[in-house]
Amino acid sequence: MTEPLEALLARAPRLAPGHVWLAGAGPGDVGLLTLACLSGLRQAEVIVHDALVAPAILDLAQPETVLVFAGKRGGRPSVEQADISAELVRLARAGRRVLRLKGGDPHIFGRGGEEVLALAEQGIPFRVIPGITSGLAALTVALMPATLRGVNQALVLATGHDAPEISRDGLVAGALDWASVARLGQPVVLYMAVTHIVAIADQLMAAGLAPDTPAAAIGSATTPAQRILVCSLATLGETLAAAGLATPAIVVIGAIVATRARLLALLPQLEQEAMPWQLPG
Amino acid sequence: MTEPLEALLARAPRLAPGHVWLAGAGPGDVGLLTLACLSGLRQAEVIVHDALVAPAILDLAQPETVLVFAGKRGGRPSVEQADISAELVRLARAGRRVLRLKGGDPHIFGRGGEEVLALAEQGIPFRVIPGITSGLAALTVALMPATLRGVNQALVLATGHDAPEISRDGLVAGALDWASVARLGQPVVLYMAVTHIVAIADQLMAAGLAPDTPAAAIGSATTPAQRILVCSLATLGETLAAAGLATPAIVVIGAIVATRARLLALLPQLEQEAMPWQLPG
Numbered sequence: 001m002t003e004p005l006e007a008l009l010a011r012a013p014r015l016a017p018g019h020v021w022l023a024g025a026g027p028g029d030v031g032l033l034t035l036a037c038l039s040g041l042r043q044a045e046v047i048v049h050d051a052l053v054a055p056a057i058l059d060l061a062q063p064e065t066v067l068v069f070a071g072k073r074g075g076r077p078s079v080e081q082a083d084i085s086a087e088l089v090r091l092a093r094a095g096r097r098v099l100r101l102k103g104g105d106p107h108i109f110g111r112g113g114e115e116v117l118a119l120a121e122q123g124i125p126f127r128v129i130p131g132i133t134s135g136l137a138a139l140t141v142a143l144m145p146a147t148l149r150g151v152n153q154a155l156v157l158a159t160g161h162d163a164p165e166i167s168r169d170g171l172v173a174g175a176l177d178w179a180s181v182a183r184l185g186q187p188v189v190l191y192m193a194v195t196h197i198v199a200i201a202d203q204l205m206a207a208g209l210a211p212d213t214p215a216a217a218i219g220s221a222t223t224p225a226q227r228i229l230v231c232s233l234a235t236l237g238e239t240l241a242a243a244g245l246a247t248p249a250i251v252v253i254g255a256i257v258a259t260r261a262r263l264l265a266l267l268p269q270l271e272q273e274a275m276p277w278q279l280p281g
Numbered sequence: 282m283t284e285p286l287e288a289l290l291a292r293a294p295r296l297a298p299g300h301v302w303l304a305g306a307g308p309g310d311v312g313l314l315t316l317a318c319l320s321g322l323r324q325a326e327v328i329v330h331d332a333l334v335a336p337a338i339l340d341l342a343q344p345e346t347v348l349v350f351a352g353k354r355g356g357r358p359s360v361e362q363a364d365i366s367a368e369l370v371r372l373a374r375a376g377r378r379v380l381r382l383k384g385g386d387p388h389i390f391g392r393g394g395e396e397v398l399a400l401a402e403q404g405i406p407f408r409v410i411p412g413i414t415s416g417l418a419a420l421t422v423a424l425m426p427a428t429l430r431g432v433n434q435a436l437v438l439a440t441g442h443d444a445p446e447i448s449r450d451g452l453v454a455g456a457l458d459w460a461s462v463a464r465l466g467q468p469v470v471l472y473m474a475v476t477h478i479v480a481i482a483d484q485l486m487a488a489g490l491a492p493d494t495p496a497a498a499i500g501s502a503t504t505p506a507q508r509i510l511v512c513s514l515a516t517l518g519e520t521l522a523a524a525g526l527a528t529p530a531i532v533v534i535g536a537i538v539a540t541r542a543r544l545l546a547l548l549p550q551l552e553q554e555a556m557p558w559q560l561p562g
Contacts, residue, residue, distance in 0.1 A: 003341070005286035005319075012312060031293060031320070032411065036312035042283060062283055105417060105427075108436075113426030113540060120547035130313065130418045136386060137411045145394030146386075147440070153457035154439035155389075156465075162434065176434035180465040184437075184458065259394060266401035273408050277294060277317055 012039035013127070020088055020098040020119055022112055024105040024131015028054045029222035031277035032137060036129045037101075044099035046091050048084065052103025052134075052248060054223060081111060085118035092124040103248070104134040109159045109191045133157075135189040138221035138250040142228045143260040143270060146187070151255050154186040160193020160200050160251065182207035187254025194249050198237035204253065209233060214257035219249040222277070230260065293320035294408075301369055301379040301400055303393055305386040305412015309335045310503035313418060317410045318382075325380035327372050329365065333384025333415075333529060335504060362392060366399035373405040384529070385415040390440045390472045414438075416470040419502035419531040423509045424541040424551055427468070432536050435467040441474025441481055441532070463488035468535025475530050479518035485534065490514060495538035500530040511541065 012035070015021055021040045026032035041047070041060045049058060051071035058067060070084045091098045106112030106128060119126045135157055139146045146155050158176060181188055182204045193200060194217075205211055211234035219227040225246075231239040233253055240249075263270055293316070296302055302321045307313035322328070322341045330339060332352035339348060351365045372379045387393030387409060400407045416438055420427045427436050439457060462469055463485045474481060475498075486492055492515035500508040506527075512520040514534055521530075544551055 005290065008311070008341075009286060026315070029317075030289070031317035032315050034307070034313050034315055034413065035319070036310075038286070038316070039312070060283060060289075105421075107421055107426040107428060108417065109428050111430065113429035113432075116426065116544065117540070117547075120544050120551070123548065125548070125550065128421050130413050130421045132315065132411050132413060133417065136389065136414065140386075140388055140409050140411045145388040145397065147388060147390050148394035149392065151394075153443065154437055154462070156435055156437050156467075158435035159428070176467070177465065180461065181435070184461040184465055186437075186457070259398070263397065263401050266398075267404065267406070269406065270401070273406060 009035065009039050009042070012036065015040060015043040015097045015099070016125075017095045017097055018092050018125070020092050020100055020124055020126040021129060022100045022106050022115060022126060023102070023129035024110070024133070025053045025057050025101050025103055026132040027104060027134040027137040027222040028052075028057075028220065029277045030054070030056050030060070032132045032222060033057060033060075034129065034131065037131060040099045040129060041101070043097055045097045047099045047101055048088060048091070049101040050103055053101050057101075081114055082118075085115050088115065088119060089122045089124055092119070102131070105131045108133040108135070108157065109161070134221060134248065135191055135250045135252075138218035139189065139252060139256070141221055141226065142216060142218045142252075143263045144216065144252065144256050145259055146189070146256060148256060148259060152186050154184070156181060156184065156186055156188045158188055158190055160190040160196050162196075178203035179207035182209040187252065187256045190251040190253070192247070193251045194240060194245060194247055197240055197251060201233055201236045201253075205233060209253075213253055214255060215251065215253045216257045216260070217243075217245055217249050217251045219245045219247075221250060230257065290316060290320050290323065293317065296321060296324040296378045296380070297406075298376045298378055299373050299406070301373050301381055301405055301407040302410060303381045303387050303396060303407055304383070304410035305391070305414070306334045306338050306382050306384055307413040308385060308415040308418040308503040309333075309338075309501065311335070311337050311341070313413045313503060314338060314341075315410065315412065318412060321380045321410060322382075324378055326378045328380045328382055329369060329372070330382040331384055334382050338382075362395055366396050369396065369400060370403045370405055373400070383412070386412045389414040389416070389438065390442070415502055415529065416472055416531045419499035420470065420533060420537070422502055422507065423497060423499045423533075424544045425497065425533065425537050426540055427470070427537060429537060429540060433467050435465070437462060437465065437467055437469045439469055439471055441471040441477050443477075459484035460488035463490040468533065468537045471532040471534070473528070474532045475521060475526060475528055478521055478532060482514055482517045482534075486514060490534075494534055495536060496532065496534045497538045497541070498526055498530050498532045500526045500528075502531060511538065
């Protein structure tokens with residue numbers, strides 16, 4: 001007989017009063033939650049969560065746990081990052097057992113780094129629990145292995161949140177050098193890129209990436225709202241606009257996208273098999 | 282009272298006879314296992330696993346489950362990839378409920394893509410369950426947030442498995458263009474890079490990456506054998522050699538490495554807090 005699961009969770013570290021656990025809840029599906037995150041959900045007295053954390057996951061918390069929403073939803077302005085950090089410090093100082101819960105992984109474009117620095121500056125003990133990052137889970141459910149021998153030796157994860165801007169003298173402003181991304185010639189996984197996708201695709205093509213490079217967008221990966229759109233680099237903008245793809249969405253550009261068609265041609269039922277786990281809380 | 286874990290898992294999809302689940306077990310710690318992977322461990326009749334899957338994780342399988350080792354350990358030659366795929370097909374055709382279990386994430390330098398293509402070619406139904414990829418978990422336990430506003434807008438995951446080779450005419454052979462990686466100017470996370478680290482670091486420096494770029498190596502992340510070595514790009518080779526760092530190890534190069542020192546200066550106890558969960562099976 002294997003060990004009862006509740007006994008397994010009982011051996012998890014304690015979330016102590018006045019401590020903060022910063023945990024990733026994964027892309028959305030309950031099946032992609034880690035045991036450590038589940039332990040945090042059960043031990044927390046207060047959970048400060050983002051909009052990207054699925055209700056089915058929050059349902060796993062104790063009924064008496066206080067849920068604090070700290071995120072952006074429905075176009076309303078987001079809570080300021082400094083306010084979130086201050087709230088975490090306040091709750092920890094009040095002796096609460098605090099879970100800061102984010103969609104995906106806290107340290108992959110999740111601003112978790114800023115939060116742990118703010119906690120450390122105030123002397124608040126914390127622990128970070130990795131989650132399945134949404135970009136990689138999205139590729140998997142879309143039947144696009146992120147790496148494939150003979151196809152790619154690297155993968156670029158990038159944020160599309162900051163728009164590439166052309167200044168008056170024709171130079172590109174903005175921190176990420178999209179031309180260098182193009183010249184690397186390896187697949188790119190873009191987070192938060194829907195808004196600026198036309199500008200980003202234009203930059204990549206201007207730097208030499210072929211317009212017919214395979215591309216795809218995966219919306220709300222591993223949730224009931226999941227959508228998979230396959231196109232090319234040149235048609236990304238029109239494809240996303242025509243589909244009215246809502247955020248959150250992951251965009252992937254590169255040869256790895258083509259594996260999806262190979263797999264579906266061999267085994268059409270995969271379209272269903274690759275659907276989310278759909279474990280409602 | 283929250284829903285018992287047993288009841289939660291009972292709502293997972295069924296691993297049917299003749300089907301294969303290809304799952305990532307995460308970097309090693311039991312706390313970083315997903316509920317979906319745990320469900321697979323419990324349902325499987327046969328588990329075909331790599332050397333990187335921790336014994337404590339295999340202990341979560343049913344006692345009657347057959348464990349098949351398919352990996353490299355202790356310098357012995359690895360099982361051929363084609364043989365592993367053939368074994369998965371054979372087990373599925375025999376009507377077994379098969380879990381193919383890999384360390385980390387099956388699709389991040391795990392050769393999972395080759396295995397699913399082989400299964401699809403033989404008409405074997407499968408499902409892929411993402412795991413926490415070791416490179417990202419290693420950064421988190423080493424107190425190095427993988428992304429930080431104002432520091433980086435992208436992250437390169439790359440395999441260091443293939444050596445960069447200088448051919449007779451001075452050109453670099455090998456598929457990944459390390460000079461382009463250097464010119465991108467974003468942090469790089471290297472998998473399986475210990476063997477070729479000197480050649481890779483030399484290529485990056487030759488392309489203009491500063492020798493004093495922060496660098497680190499994290500061995501056996503989230504396991505009891507975890508080791509964290511911090512150095513610079515120029516000293517990576519000698520640092521790894523002097524420490525005798527064993528594989529598996531993750532190497533990270535870039536400004537994000539410096540966050541570790543900032544956090545430890547503010548909160549020295551983090552050195553302990555960031556240690557693995559240590560949930561033995």
